Amino acid sequence: MKAPSFAYAKPRSLAEAFDLLERPGAKILAGGQSLIPSLNLRLSSPELLVDITGIKGLSKIEPANGMVRIGALCTHAELERSTELKQHLPLIPEAAAHIAHPAIRNRGTLGGSLALADPAAELPACALALDAVLVLAARKGERRVSAADFFKGLFETDLRRGEVLVGAEFPKADKSAFLELTRRQGDYAIVGLAGVARSSERRLAFFGVGSTPVLIKAGSLEEARASLPMPAADLYHSPSTKLHLARVLLERAWTRL
Amino acid sequence: MDEALITTMTVNGARVTRSVPARQHLVDFLREELGLTGSHIGCEQGVCGACTIRVNGEIVRGCLMLAVQANGCRVETIEGLSDSKELEKLQAAFHRRNALQCGFCTPGMLMAAQDLIRTGRKASREEIRAQISGNYCRCTGYQAIVDAIEEVING
């Protein structure tokens, strides 16, 4: 499966990137761990790949007041290993460890995962659970969008043409829990749950249940159970199986929050 | 017409400059252009791990990286790590324990295993299995591979 033909450019600055992104059929390439398979499978045919991994300053991990700002080009491996994140935002390294396999984690990025918005992916659900704010840069300036507003539909986000996701700000949590059910280590989740407790609020972001991660805010377990929407089926699991599994994860996570 | 970019990288210690089609992935480049056929193509989807190589000291899926993205990078393949003897102990353990049969997954498997061995950490069998959980083997059933890696890690 060989990719179709495309042009390639590697800007050295965001300004250069913005120019390149104006060209027809331009698409952002970062880690490539989702984009390149889709190219190899001939599922997409962009005309120009804009490789943003050469832009400096986009892979910092910066704890600040009550939150951590993470640059979009941080790789999953960096997230997994980060002592700062383990200290300030343990949900993220815990989730990152579940992403695919080490070789993939060395290249895949936070920004890539958030911008793709695969409904079975870990990091979008974490962003939703933590009530993160995504920072989108464009030539005319930055835009800040909450995770809840960012994930709109199946592989559909609020990222507009000409914008580059440069980072996200994750408010800290009192407690967090990450659970996912997969047939095999590293698979996309059948059903997963990123849970966050802040004071009395419980925020539970389910993934693998629909076209986007689904957020439930609940004060009690019963309330949470009742709020679970009926998930969509996947290749191997009916909606009722997914719902059942979501409930199992909910119960297992609740005790940890 | 395929757009090509002049790309320079170091492969197994040797500097290499080529005009590379933008769409050619790194393993195809290594195999077709440089004749380094030790890295294998099993799925071109990033799932099977047969293409696992090292770029700038980190293991990556060679099929999920464009060759042009390796511009300015240090690439190491199974041939290089064999000649440098970095994999000698691990290869000997694999050989002794028959941790390979057809050999197609083996270069990628060795790369993945070495990634863990290099850390110098002790690892349990479960951790070893987790480390190679992204490398598909159909012949061995994995146990001999885990045994061989365990032998090298735990001495």
Add this chain to the structure above:
Amino acid sequence: MGKAELPLHAPGTQVDKGYIGESVPRPNAQRLLQGRGAFTDDLRFPRLAHVAFFRSPYAHAKIKKLELKNALRSPGVIGIFDGRAVAEYCKPWVGVLAHLKGIKSPPQHAVAIERACWQGEACAAVVAESRTQAEDAVQLIEAEWEELPVVVDMEASLRGDVVIHEELKDNVCFKREHDTGGVDEAFAGADVVVEDTFHFGRHTGVCPEGRAILADYNAAEHSLTVYHATQAPHMMQDIFSRHLGIPEANVRVIARDLGGSYGIKVHVYADEMATAALSVMLRRPVKFVADRLESFVSDIHAREHRAKVRLAVSKEGQILAFDLDDLTAIGPYSVYPRTSGIEGNQVVNLTGGPYRHQKYKARMHVVFTNKNLCCQYRAVGHPIAVALTEGIVDLAAQKLGMDPAEFRRKNLIPDDAYPYTFPSGIKFEKLSHHKALDLLLKIMDYQKLREEQEALRARSVFRGIGLAAMIEVTNPSPAFYGVGGARISAQDGATLRLEPTGMVTVMCGVTEQGQGTEGIFAQIAASAVGVSIEKVKVITGDTGVTPYGGGTWASRGAGIGGEAVLLAGRALRSNMLDVAACILKVEKAELDIENNQIINKLTREPKLPLEELGRIAYFRPDTLPVDFQSELTVTRHYTPRQYGFTFTNGIQASLAEVDPDTGFVRLLKHWCVEDAGTVINPMLVDEQIRGGVVQGIGAALYEECLYGPDGQLLNGNMADYLVPMSGEMPDIVCAHIETPTLQSQLGAKGVGEAGTAGAPGAVMNAVNDALAPLGARVTRMPFTPERILQALKKV
């Protein structure tokens, strides 16, 4: 674990075990460890062209028109050819054999001509300077289709509402009935009758290396050299010759390193035949490597069965009779040349295999569907037969309140009952079911596991132990294919040549795919000749070099190829001693060969190094008696004659834990006791078993080719089709019993498929044993969490 004693047939024969029974690491693994193997896609040729195929997106459709003009203009394209163009160079084939009475299938072409009959069937071939350019051009082909009704469901196919090939009148490729008589009476009179229906999901091999072929036609010589990732080079030589119209000896098939095969690469594939035809047509080398997406829709699938089985049992727990109704769905053609009727045929032959009942009735149908083609895949039929047998046996044991091990003990054929003819007609030379069961229960500490299970149940942890006794077909005689008219060789040959420096080159018609063929041949040759193992070099997989043989299939390599190597080795040893006797001017009977030296047999004193013997024989024959000619290249052949198939026996056990909340199964451990006769290399045997067990686990828990109602494969990629990976697999304990076959001096039976044959049944029984206290039972493989949750009535 016992060491092998080569069977003695002549009194006073010296037994020279040598390397037999030793776990010698494989010499040919070194290159693979360094990435310095030579897989077919690694080879480079001048003017090499690449082919990609335009494949039908429909499961059943008439090809009304192929518009090629845009594709022809695509950069790098050398030519684009439809089915008619390729048919001028390649004759079609029919996958039938005479001994499968009534089997029928229409002719199949290398590239479809009028009609595509499965999604993925090649309908045009694009040849270009590179694979990438060929794929670009494939995308530019425009086709007009007329969709035809699609047959997907096996029961619907059997009913024949829609007949795929009108000229055949129905969709039945093959059917078989077997009746010993007395079965209805046995059921009528039985104290207990149990019945169940087992479903087996269609699945496939997923070889790490895609199918690969590089055909190189030389127009000046009208000769064809094919570098082919095939298990059976001689079979392919014959087929290329007959279907491409090239004289047999002008065709040379070379199998270099193969990245896994498991039976997938022993069949004739239309796209591979097309590739060879294109090389002839274009007069240049042409290569085809199936990429992963293509593999899923074109590598053979297997094992889609619906098996209804009944067991009649006495209240003491004695099995009285088996009754089987098996239905299996294949693709729209029976595959050539082994036919797609064999798998179902084996299920009929093997059901109930380990047990000593006398009454058996079976009905089996093989039906066409518009899904991918099906044919033999590792352990052919055995996984089905073993699982349904062992599943129904466990059900009977449960109903009688008997321990499953004890139930089996009551019914396994006694170890002293041989030779034995089984109710399906198959004949056993000598098996060791009881010895195997005893050994299994011992190595797994069965009692302790049962006690643990009991204790854990009280804490709502649900573990299960599943047993699966089995018999396995190995070392087949011509009874498998030859008698049906197939030009598939059940005999094999080995040539051993002493080199001037005292090394021995072995050339054999059996092939290597990583199981260790070349390793064990080196062990046997070294032992038989008297040289040390590093002096032996083995060559396989080249029809231009090796004796005529059958290649690798049906676990024949060690037993048949190994015997040929042994016979040739002993003959070479004798000829070397003839030369030595001349050189040393002593009686041959005084000499022997040991550790690369001619020695005095009595005193063991070295008399002549082999490199000296070689120097004299090859470069100084003038110093030998005038009427003496040394013959230091020897060929011997071997065919198993006494038994149609040399059956082996084994028994496996699985320990599993089921999470009743999620339906997830965790495999804790697996055991396999196997009797494959003389064990040449215990480590290689263990590894074959382990690899086979994991494949079987794949079938039981993970793997299924999912088709939509329109015949579309829904999960044909590595992310969606689930193959077993290391994180979920248990450790597998192996133990051997050795009951040598007396049909050969080596005494080796086959073992390559044993793991795959028994694992699905063992895992199924373990899962059901775990679920039993919860009143749930699963019989549809693979046992996904959903299916387990459904059985538990939680969804």
